[in-house]
Amino acid sequence: MTTTERPERSVPKPQFTDAEAGAREFPDSGPGARRYNYYEPAKRKQTHYEDVTVDVQPDPRHYLSQGWIYGFANGEAGYPLHWTKLKAWGVDEPEPQRGPGSGGLQVKQWPAHGWHEFRDPNEEWEMTFYRYNANVVRQVNQNIDNAREGKSFEQWTPNWVRFVERNVGAWMHIEHILGLYVFAACNRSGPTNMHNTAMAVNSMHKIRFAQDLALYNMTLTEEISGFDGTAHLDAWNNDPAWQGARKVTEKLTAVDDDWGESVFATNVVFEPLIGELFRSNLVMQAAAQNGDYVTPTVVGAAEHDFSARDLRWTQACFGPLTQDREFADHNKALMQGWLSDWVPQCLEAARAMQPLWSMPDAKPPRFEDSLDRAKNRFAAIVVDLGLEIPKELKQ
Amino acid sequence: MSRQSLAKAHQKIQELAWEPQYHEPYMKYGTDYTFRKASKKDPLKQVLRSYFPMQEEKDHRVYGASDGAIRGNMFRQVQERWLEWQKLFLSIIPLPEISAARSMPMLFHVVPNPELHNGQAIQMIDEVRHSTIQQNLKRLYMNNYIDPAGFNNSLRNFQGDYCGTIGRQFAEGFITGDAITAASIYLTIVAETAFTNTLFVAMPAEAAANGDYLLPTVFHSVQSDESRHISNGYATLLMALSDEDNRQLLERDLRYAWWNNHRVVDAAIGTFIEYGTKDRRKDRESYAEMWRRWIYDDYYRSYLVPLEKYGLVIPHDLIEESWKQIWEKGYVHEVAQFFATGWLANYWRIDAMTDTDFEWFEHKYPGWYDKYGAWWENYNRLATPNGHNPIVFEDVDYVYPARCWTCMVPCLVREDMVTAEVEGQHRTYCHEVCRWTDVEAFRPTYQGRETPNMGRLVGKREWETLYHGWNWADVVSDMGFVRDDGKTMTAQPHLDLDPKKMWTLDHMRRCPPLLSPNVLLNEMSDAERAAYVADYNKQGPAGRPAPASNA
Numbered sequence: 001m002t003t004t005e006r007p008e009r010s011v012p013k014p015q016f017t018d019a020e021a022g023a024r025e026f027p028d029s030g031p032g033a034r035r036y037n038y039y040e041p042a043k044r045k046q047t048h049y050e051d052v053t054v055d056v057q058p059d060p061r062h063y064l065s066q067g068w069i070y071g072f073a074n075g076e077a078g079y080p081l082h083w084t085k086l087k088a089w090g091v092d093e094p095e096p097q098r099g100p101g102s103g104g105l106q107v108k109q110w111p112a113h114g115w116h117e118f119r120d121p122n123e124e125w126e127m128t129f130y131r132y133n134a135n136v137v138r139q140v141n142q143n144i145d146n147a148r149e150g151k152s153f154e155q156w157t158p159n160w161v162r163f164v165e166r167n168v169g170a171w172m173h174i175e176h177i178l179g180l181y182v183f184a185a186c187n188r189s190g191p192t193n194m195h196n197t198a199m200a201v202n203s204m205h206k207i208r209f210a211q212d213l214a215l216y217n218m219t220l221t222e223e224i225s226g227f228d229g230t231a232h233l234d235a236w237n238n239d240p241a242w243q244g245a246r247k248v249t250e251k252l253t254a255v256d257d258d259w260g261e262s263v264f265a266t267n268v269v270f271e272p273l274i275g276e277l278f279r280s281n282l283v284m285q286a287a288a289q290n291g292d293y294v295t296p297t298v299v300g301a302a303e304h305d306f307s308a309r310d311l312r313w314t315q316a317c318f319g320p321l322t323q324d325r326e327f328a329d330h331n332k333a334l335m336q337g338w339l340s341d342w343v344p345q346c347l348e349a350a351r352a353m354q355p356l357w358s359m360p361d362a363k364p365p366r367f368e369d370s371l372d373r374a375k376n377r378f379a380a381i382v383v384d385l386g387l388e389i390p391k392e393l394k395q
Numbered sequence: 396m397s398r399q400s401l402a403k404a405h406q407k408i409q410e411l412a413w414e415p416q417y418h419e420p421y422m423k424y425g426t427d428y429t430f431r432k433a434s435k436k437d438p439l440k441q442v443l444r445s446y447f448p449m450q451e452e453k454d455h456r457v458y459g460a461s462d463g464a465i466r467g468n469m470f471r472q473v474q475e476r477w478l479e480w481q482k483l484f485l486s487i488i489p490l491p492e493i494s495a496a497r498s499m500p501m502l503f504h505v506v507p508n509p510e511l512h513n514g515q516a517i518q519m520i521d522e523v524r525h526s527t528i529q530q531n532l533k534r535l536y537m538n539n540y541i542d543p544a545g546f547n548n549s550l551r552n553f554q555g556d557y558c559g560t561i562g563r564q565f566a567e568g569f570i571t572g573d574a575i576t577a578a579s580i581y582l583t584i585v586a587e588t589a590f591t592n593t594l595f596v597a598m599p600a601e602a603a604a605n606g607d608y609l610l611p612t613v614f615h616s617v618q619s620d621e622s623r624h625i626s627n628g629y630a631t632l633l634m635a636l637s638d639e640d641n642r643q644l645l646e647r648d649l650r651y652a653w654w655n656n657h658r659v660v661d662a663a664i665g666t667f668i669e670y671g672t673k674d675r676r677k678d679r680e681s682y683a684e685m686w687r688r689w690i691y692d693d694y695y696r697s698y699l700v701p702l703e704k705y706g707l708v709i710p711h712d713l714i715e716e717s718w719k720q721i722w723e724k725g726y727v728h729e730v731a732q733f734f735a736t737g738w739l740a741n742y743w744r745i746d747a748m749t750d751t752d753f754e755w756f757e758h759k760y761p762g763w764y765d766k767y768g769a770w771w772e773n774y775n776r777l778a779t780p781n782g783h784n785p786i787v788f789e790d791v792d793y794v795y796p797a798r799c800w801t802c803m804v805p806c807l808v809r810e811d812m813v814t815a816e817v818e819g820q821h822r823t824y825c826h827e828v829c830r831w832t833d834v835e836a837f838r839p840t841y842q843g844r845e846t847p848n849m850g851r852l853v854g855k856r857e858w859e860t861l862y863h864g865w866n867w868a869d870v871v872s873d874m875g876f877v878r879d880d881g882k883t884m885t886a887q888p889h890l891d892l893d894p895k896k897m898w899t900l901d902h903m904r905r906c907p908p909l910l911s912p913n914v915l916l917n918e919m920s921d922a923e924r925a926a927y928v929a930d931y932n933k934q935g936p937a938g939r940p941a942p943a944s945n946a
Contacts, residue, residue: 012604012674019478019541020470026892027878028544028885034537038551052530055550056489058563063554065861065874069803069854070567073425073839077571077853098855100914101863103873104555126524127454127531134451137444176411181420184516185500188570189423193493200496200523207516208443211408215444218407233410246416253420 038063040110042119049123057193061095061112065104079196081115083189084260085334086318088114089326114324115191120198120313129201132309133208136301140212144219147294153223155291157361161224162231164295165217167356168283169232170242172213174249174275175302179206181253182262189259198313199263205310209302216298241356244349245274251345260318264335265342267314268385271306272378273346274353279303281370282357289362315384322386332387339382339390347395350374405440412509424501424574425848428641430508430634441517441623450524453616457528460612461535469608470539475746475890477605478536480671482545482743484598484663485533486553487562489526491586494566495624496522498578505574506631514627521620532613542892544878544885545742552742552885555874557858558734561803564659572837572850575635576648583628585652588698590660591621592689597682598664604674636705643844646708651836653710654828657717658802661686665727666734670748675755683721683760691718713828720808725936728760728767729807732937733796735774735888736787739867739903740858742876744887747775766936778889779896784906785888793938797912797931798857799825801833809935814916814928821917821924859911868903 021034035046039054057079058064068077081091090113096105111117122128147153156164183203190196221229235242248270255262280303284296321331350371357367364370379389464470499519503512537546545552553559569582595618599611635641665682680688695714703709720726738745748756748771756763773791777783787795796805797812800822806812811826815834824830835841837852855861862870871877876885882899889896919927933941 010676010678012676012679014472014606015474015673016471017474017606018471019473019475020468021539021541021543023541024892026542026894026897027880027883028542028547029892030879033543033547033879036534036537036547036549038548048531051534052527055554056493056526056530058490058550058554063551065555066557066560066856066858067854068567068571069560069563069852069856070571071851071853072571073848073850075851075853078567098861100860100911101865102861103865103869104861106555106873106875125527125531127458127527129520130447130451130454130524133443133447137447141444172411173413177413180503180512180516181413184519185420185423185503187519188497188500196493196497197523197527200519203516204443204520207513208447210411211404211443214408214411215404215442218404229407230410237416243417247418250415250418250420253415254418256421257423 042117047123049125049128050119052125053120053193053197055193057196059112059116059192061093061107062110062116063104063106065098065106067098079189079191081113081191083191084258086260086321086331087324087327088117088191088321089324090114091327114320114326115195117320118192118194118317120194120201121316122198122201122309122313124197124201124309124313129204133204136305137208137212140216140298140301143294143297144216148219148223152291152294153220156224157290159359159361160287160290160292161227163286163290163356163359164220164292165228165231166235166239167232167242167278167359168213168295168299169217170235170239171278172210172217172232173236174245175206175213176210177249177253178266178270179203179208179210182266185253186259186262195317198317199259202263202267202310202313205302205305209305212298212301216295241353244352245278248274248342248345248349261338263314264318264338267306267310268318268381269339269342269346269378271311272381273343273374274350275306276303276377277350277370277374278353278356281373282364285370286360286362286364289364290360311381315381319385335385335387336390339387340392343390343392344395347392401442401445402440404442404444408442408513409510411513414509420504422504424504426505426573426575427846427848428505428573428575428635428644429638430506431638441514443517446517446520453619454528457612457616461532461609464609465535465539469606470541472606473540474605474607474673475541475744476673477602477607477671478540479542479545479743479745479890480667481533481536481607481610482549482552483558483741484667485529485536485546486549487559487565487663488594489529489533490553490563491566491569492522492526492529494569495582495587496520496526498569498582501570501574501578502631506579506634508630508634511627511630514623514630518624518627521623525617525620528613528617532609535609542744545744548742548875548885551875556741557798557803558663558741560854560856560858561659562663564655564802568655573644573648573846573848575631576644576651576849579628579631579635580645580648581652581655583624584632585649585656586660587621588625588628589653589690589694590656590664591618592693593660593664593668593682593685595621597680597685597689598667601668601672601674604679605672632702632707633705636702636707639706642706642708643842644846646710647836647841649708650710650713650828651832653713654717654826655802655832657713657720658799658804658825658829661717661721661726662730662804665721666731669727669756670731670735670745675751677755677758681759682727686721687718716828724808724811725760725763725766726808728756728763729935729937730804732767732770732793733805733807735771736793736795736938738886738888739785739787739871739884739898740874740886742874742885744890746890747771747778747888749775770937774888779891780898780902784902785898788906792940794931794934794940795912796938797823797916798859799823799829800856800913801825801829801852803856803858806931807935807938809938810932812928812931814924821913823913823916857911857913859909860913862909863911863914865909866904867906867909868900870909871900871903
């Protein structure tokens, strides 16, 4: 038996370097040096979320000594603080004017303005949002698969089938538009990385739910004889019950250069008065009586997105602005104006949806009761934010 | 999800495409491009039902490897020479990543293709992933590597350091100005399609060779998302090409984007790979060889050239010139030498080159030693404080360079330096293409055509200007590049952590003041300036003074 000589492989040779923490003592070798020291945490201890998020998006009032280096044609650069009419303390203070021999002019009292005080209470970063959303899609898939295997769709009443194909289907368009053209669209506009990341995460929830509904619709088309997978397009494009909601949804994308108003109007006004009205107070109330235990689980996942996460960051974002040490009155007046503008539009759209409450065979709670619940929920959110319940809510 | 069901699912979600009926979305961002004849396709075909679990699985692998690295004492085998450069790289890269996320809505506003917006939204999510996973990697290095200084004050450092500012082009360039120029041509067509190969594939391989397998773990995971982004860019490019009015702008933007990426990425990644490694096997690829493979062959010849038949004007001359810069004009070596010359202005430690390194460089780049060898020997000689000043103040045949106004890398290939008077200021440029970028491309008219959406180069683009006339101890203190004893510098021109061998603010105090080449240039008379430029163009290689005139 012979062995074949093979030439020695060319591979890097590991070396013992002893370059691990604690191997030597020198300035900055201690445990106190092993933390990001360029920002102040919101609470006593720095969080993982803060470490991966805070200050990634620079602010020339902090460390950016050479300033922004690319600008738009109109001279704006970076992340202008006036891309919303809302104000946080300190924003009217001038930026450090750097020039020949000025040095970096780092602001000693940081944060120099209140926008930097915002932290997303959901502490979202990539690890958290992939785990969360992967869990949601797994749960939704399992629920739908289980229902399919159990032939549960056969228990749906005929009118409920029509209801789901048209109306639950129509809702996917709203989620998609808000996800892409409100939240994703605004993630370029916020003043800090914390704001923009929270908007990006909010947009994923919306886009995911829109697709959840589309794919659920596809499954139903396969599982239920006579289920019209395209009926949602007719409802969305032509049904008078949906045109009010569509009009408001489209208008939310058309807010004139103010990310604050877009997000506020969507999550504070539209979501409770139309979103939860439809999802919680109609679909999820009516489904079980009409033989459907699946749709509430699909819709409920998104309801949790909003009530437990998207609303939570929204309150943390806007609430402090009504208590702002410099601009509380300005912000409250602005937000009250937004409420007065958006509430009537949302209520008009909500009332246009009233015929939907009559469609299922087994009736849900009365429309007026549902609307009252939505209004109460909205009023509580508004009060929590430190605002007054707008008189337009009585309409 | 099976491929067949994925295709069906993707087809289904196209029903979500929105044609506004009552209100058009607010158009915040503009472009001078037009999309009148564009076909509309989404090449990405990604649905979130499969996307989220896929990304979660990738995350599990990354975080599992992170735990493994710590349990397996990876840092006992990490080369400090390598990890020190990560203090620069990982302070820069999270911003470009998050900027890429922020740039996607700019495309929603200008690319009339609802199908493609789905892909752009997924790219947005990917980019948030990349930014935060990279910040997390840096945090892990800070916690486990022997020297946390530079990691621990990373973002303050980056935002005050000239290298960070150079890197910020690779971020702000994505999010300002003409939306297509920024978010499509500069970001996806050039940065992601061409240069992420060296960033996220070539560099991690070098990390592994230096005992660091976490950088490859994270960055290969990141790179696996890039193919989706490349598809987004390609689809937008094809849409743009279908309208002939866009071709002039495409030609402009490809020239700008290509050259700027070359200047910035090759400077940084070339230095990390060539001067940050201890792996000197003769058969390991040099940066030039990697560049030839990944960028010249894979990107230029396989991706870009085939687009010529669709009417794209390819900047062949600039691609050849970039190669010439790397191969003949020693661009990467000049940059590495400059980084080491100015070590005191930064926040990481730079190891000296040894005989083993010299031998490798000579093997890979014949003639290297004659140009750079003596200077690196001087660098080694002057590494620890011993009565002398840092190398930049010592007589080692090196002229401190002027800075390029456009790319902000110094004008290191001295013969290529040009100047222009713009808005009442004399500016230096490292190359004619950088002059063109500032003087002609980033303007409201281009070759007689109105380009009202084109961006502007703004800011204090010469870092030295800010500290003109300052004592170096005050410069370093002002930037915060000081360790926790209040006097030892974060940066060092060697890797020895013996406090007696480390430079302190006291050493800096006795150095000559910092002088801004641009301030000095603008103080000169026209005749003096002309003489300065003529002399400058005769300098080099390796920053050597111009030969004495025979006259």
